[in-house]
Amino acid sequence: MTPLPALAVVVPLLMAAAISALNPLLRRRRRVLDGAAILTSAAVAVMLAVIMVKAAHGEVIYWFAGFRPAHGAAIGIDFAAGPLSAGLACLAAVLVTASMTFSWRYFERVATYYHVLMLTFLAGMTGFCLTGDIFDLFVWFELMGVSAYALTAYRPEERGPLQGALNFAITNSVGAYLSLSGIALIYGRTGALNMAQIGAAISRHRPDGLVVIAFLLIITGLLIKGAIVPFHLWLPDAHAVAPTPVCVLFSGVMVELGLYGAARVYWSMFGTALGHRAAITGILLTLGLLTAVLGALYCVRERHIKRLLAFSTISHAGIFLAGIALLTPLGLAGVAVYVAGHALVKASLFLCTGIVLHRLGSVNESSLHGRARHLRITGVVFTVAALGLADLPWFATFAGKGWIEASASVRGMAWITVLLILSSALVGGAVLRVAGGVFYGLGDPPAEDPQMAEQSSEETSETVADKGRTPLTMIIPAAVLAAAALAVGLIPDLGRTVQAAAVRFQDQAGYNAAVLAGRHLAHPAALFPAGDSGITAASVASGVGSAAGALVLAFLGLYWRRLPLLRRGFEPGAGLGGPIRAFQSGVINDYVTWIVAGVACVGGVLALTLR
Amino acid sequence: MAFFPFVVVVWILAVGLYGMVTSRHLMHLIMCLIVVQSSTYVLLLGVGYKTGAVAPYFFDIPVHTPAVDPVVQALALTDVVVEAAVTALLLAFAIQAHKRFGTLDPHELVQLKG
Amino acid sequence: MAVQAVVTPYSVSPGLMDVLQVTILVLVAAGATAVVLTRDPVRQVIVLSGYGLLMAVLFLAFQAPDVTLSELTVGAVALPILLMLALAKVRKADSVRDRERDGERHGKGDK
C-alpha cells in the first residue's frame, strides 16, 4: 500500500504547522517562506500526478491505520482515488503552486498567515477529492471552507472583503450543516459512513423518503459550494474581493470541487438506489442550464473585472452541472476536461487581472479603458485565455464542451447545445470586451455606473500599484497556464483515456468491489455506452460558433454606441436593473431565504418524481 | 416517543433558520447559526441511541454490556469543534465589519450588489 | 467517584428514562426558540449559554458523556466568552463613537 494518498494531505498540513511554529523566524524571511510553500504544493502536485497515473489501472485504495473492511463493513476511513478524483486534486495543487509563485512579488506585506492558510486550503481540497468516507468528506469540506473564509477576509481594512467573507462563511456553513444532517440520516438507516458500503446497503431496496431526502440534503451543501442557482449568491461577493491569487483557486477549483462532490456522492452512493432516472437528469439539467444562462447575463452587465470573472465562473459551473446531469460517460469525460481547461484559462485571466491591479491599481473596466496598452504581453495572454474561455478550438474547453454536446444529442437533447453556445458566447464576449477595451483601447469606454465605480474604487491595498515593470514571477504563471489549456486540448487520445476514467467513476459496482473487497473489475459495466470522443464537424462548428459569437458580442459591447440604428444614450436592458439588483442584493438574510426556498423546490420535485 | 426527538430536530432547524432570515443584528444571526448547527447534534446522537443501553465506556462494566453507538458520539465531538472554529472566525469578521461599516445590521453590511 | 455515576445507567429505569428524555427534549426545543427570539445580543448570549447547558443535559440522557463534556466546555463556557468579548468590543466602539458625536455637537467646553 503506497502511502502517497495520505502524504498528499499530511505534507501540506505538516508544512503549515511548521511555518506557524517558526513564525518569528520566518516572518522577515519572505523568500524562505515563499519557497517552502511553493515547493510543498509542487511536491503535492507530483504525488497526486503519480496517484493519477497509478489509478488509471484501478482505484488506489488506502485504509488509514490499516483498518481494512471485514465482511463488507468498513471500520476505518479510506481514501479511494480514481483518475478523475486524483486528477482534480492534482489540478488544485498545480493552481496553488501557480498562485504562490504569482504571490512572490505581489503582496505588499504578507505575514506567515497567508502561507499557512493556503496550505491548509490545499490539504482540505486534496482530502475532499480523495476520501471515500462521507463524514471524512464533510471534515475536509469544512477545512477547505474555514481556510477559504479566512483568506477571503485577508484584507480586513476594507468593506468588500468583510461582506464577502461573512456571506461566504454563513451560506456555506448552512449548507455544510444541511449536508451533515443528510449524512446523519443515511447513517441512521445503514449504520455506515463508507460511501461504498452505504451504496451497497441502500441499493438493495426501493428508494424511500429517507434515501431521497438524504440525497437532497447532502447535495444541497455541495451545490451551495458549487454556486448553482439559487445557491450561488455568495460567490460574486466573495470572489470579487478575495486577494487575486486566492480567486484563482476559488474560481479555478473550489467551485468545481462542490460539483465533483455531488457527482461523487451520486455515483458512489445513491446512483443505483435512485435508479438513474430521467427525473435526476431533468432536475440537475434544469438547475445547470438556468445557472449557465443567468450567470452569463450577470457577467455581461458587470464592469468590475474580478466580479465579471466570478459571474463567468457561475455560468461555467452551470454548464458543468448540465454535463454531469446527462449521466453518460462521455458527458462526464467532457465535464472533466472542461473543468481542467476552464481552471487553467480562468486562473490565467485572474492572474492577468492581478497584474493590471498591480501595475495600474484598479480593476474597473470603465476607468481602465485603454490604460493598459503598454502591458503588451499581459494583453496577449489575457486575450488568448479569453478566447479559450469562449471554447475556441483546440483549447481543452473546446474538447470538453464538444463531448458534452455530443453526448446530449445522443441522449436526444441536442437543444441544450444552443443554450451552451449562448452562455459561452455571452461570457466570452464579456471577457473579450474587457480585453479589447482595457488592453487595446478599442471602442468607447463604457458608461460609468456610479454604483460600480464606488465598488471598484476600493481595491487598493492588496498590492502596491504603479510598479515600473511586470515581474516575471507574475506573467510567467499566467502565460504557462493559458498555454497549458491549449496543450491539454491537443493531447492525443485524450478522449479515450478520460472516457475510460469516467466509465470507472460511474461504475458503482466496480467501485464497491475495489473498496470493500479489494478487487478490481476488469470490465466495468457502463450504464450508458461510451460515446465517440473524436472531434466532429458539429463540435468544431459549435466551438467556432461560440468563439465567433463572443467576438461579435465583444465588438457590439465596445462599439454599440456608434451603431447608426441605436440612438445615443440607449442602454440595453436598463429597465431590468431593479430586479437584477434585488436578487443579488448582498443581504445575507436574502441568501439564506433563497437557500431554504431552493432546497424546498428541489426536494419537492425529487419527492414527486422519485417515489 | 419513537419519532419525537426527530421532530425536535426539525423544530430546532426551522427556528434557527427563521432567526437567521429575520435577524437584524449580525451577532444575533451568528447565534442563530449555532442553533441551526445544534440540530445536527441532536440528530446524530438520536440516530445512535439504543433504548436501555449504556454509554460506550467499559472502564467499570463488562465489555459485552449493550452500549449505544460510539461512532455518532465521535462525529458529534468533531461537529462541536467545527462549531467553535466557525463561530470564532465569524466573530472576528463581525468585529472588523463593525469597524468598517459602523453597524452590524445585515441589511447595511453591503458593499457589493447587483 | 463522579465518573462512575455518569457511566452507570442502571439507577434509572427505562420508563423513567423516557420521561426524562422527553422532558429535556421539550426544554431544548423551547430553549432554541428562546435563543432565536431574544433579539438583544447580550441577553441572547446568556440564553445561549443556558441552551448549551440544556443540550449538555440532553446528551447525558442520550448516554453520551463525552459529548456532554464538550458541549459544557464549548457551548456553555467557551463560546459565550468569545461572544461576550466580541460584543464588548462592538459596544465599546459604539459608545466611543456616540461620545465623539456628542462631543462634536456640544463642543469641547462641556468638560
Place this chain on the structure above:
Amino acid sequence: MSSRARLWLFLAGMAGLAACYLWGLGGLPGFGHYPGPYGDIINRIAVGQTNATGVVSAVNFEYRGFDTVGEEFILFAAATGVATVLRHLRGERERPARDEAADRDAPPTSSAIRLSTLMLAGPTVVLGWWLASHAQTTPSGGFQGGIVLATAFILIYLAGQFLAFKRFSPVDVTDAVEAVGAGGFAAVGVTAVAMGLPYLTNFLGLGSKPGAVSSSGTIALISFFVGMEVAAAFVLMISELLDQTLLIGQES
C-alpha cells in the same frame, strides 16, 4: 427583497423543507433502535484491539483518527484566520487601560477576586490535565481538557490584567504551542508511515491492562497533542478578541 416578501418566501420554503425533512426522518428505524452495524462492531472489538476502555476516544483517535487530524486543523486554520483578520492594521494602536466613562485609570481588581481566581486556576489546570490524559479510559479527552486548560488562562486574566495574561501567553509562544500540537498529531501518523505502516497506525505498546492510564499506545499520545493544540488555539482566539477591546483608531 422587502422584509415581508422575504418572510413569506422563507415560510413557504421552510414548510416545504420541513415536510421533506420529516418525510426523510420517517424512514429511520425509530428512536432507540440504532440499526448498526458500525457502532456495534466498534463496541465489540475496540477494547480488545486498543486496550482503551473509552470507546469514543478509540474511535476519535484510532478508528476514525484521520477525521480528528482534519478537525484539529480546522481549529488551527480558524485560529490562524482569527489572527489574520484581527491583526493590527495601519492606524490602529493600543489604548491605555483607562476607564472610559470617567476618564481615569481603571480601578484595580479587588484582592478578593484576585485571590479566589488564582486559587481556582490551579485546580482548573489539574482538571484540564487530567481530562487530556485520560482519553483512553473515561469520558474525557484532549479536546475537553484543552478547553478547560484554556479557561485557566481566562482566570489568570480575571485575577490580574490583560497584560499579565499576555505575558503568560505571548502570541508567538501560543502560536508555536498550537502548531506543535496540531503538527505533533499529524507527525505521530507520519511516524507510522516511516515505520512502513499505514498512516496513524497505533505503533506504541498497548500496555498490559485495558483501562490503565498508560495503556492504548498512541491514543494517549494523540490526546495529549490534541489537548495542547486546543488549549493554545482557544487561548489565541480569546487573546486576539481581548486585544481588540483595547484597540482604537481607524473606526469609520
